[in-house]
Amino acid sequence: MKIQIQKSDARPWFGKDFTNIQDEIFYVIEGFFSQYGNCVIQGCNISGSTIGGGIVGLNGFDINGDSVYKLAKFNGLSNVLSWPIYLTLSSNVENRIELI
Numbered sequence: 001m002k003i004q005i006q007k008s009d010a011r012p013w014f015g016k017d018f019t020n021i022q023d024e025i026f027y028v029i030e031g032f033f034s035q036y037g038n039c040v041i042q043g044c045n046i047s048g049s050t051i052g053g054g055i056v057g058l059n060g061f062d063i064n065g066d067s068v069y070k071l072a073k074f075n076g077l078s079n080v081l082s083w084p085i086y087l088t089l090s091s092n093v094e095n096r097i098e099l100i
Contacts, residue, residue, distance in 0.1 A: 026071070033057040034069040038087075041071065050078045051085070060089030 033041060036057065043054020053076035062068045070089055077085070 030057070030069055030071055033071065044074060044076075049080045050076070051080060052076045056087055058087060058089050063091060063093070 033039070034057070038059055039057050041055040041057055043052055044056065045052040045054075051074075054074050056072050056074050057069065058072055059067070059069050068089075072087075072089060074087065
């Protein structure tokens with residue numbers, strides 16, 4: 001799932017409002033599902049050696065090393081040769097170049 005992180009120098013009147021709303025939504029949803037620990041929220045159906053995509057809730061660590069519970073999009077896997085499989089959290093930071 002993509003999550004917007006707004007730097008303070010980029011149109012704070014819009015970006016900050018957007019990220020505040022987004023934070024509140026994720027706070028409620030992740031707070032609710034965190035009581036169940038690592039789990040499949042939706043999808044991830046298994047057919048032979050293929051696992052379909054879905055949404056999972058996972059415990060892990062954020063980029064600062066703090067313990068977190070996050071919802072994550074799982075794209076699925078095909079040709080799974082070994083069971084069980086284990087999902088872990090990871091993140092990619094994308095920096096956009098602002099054109100002025």
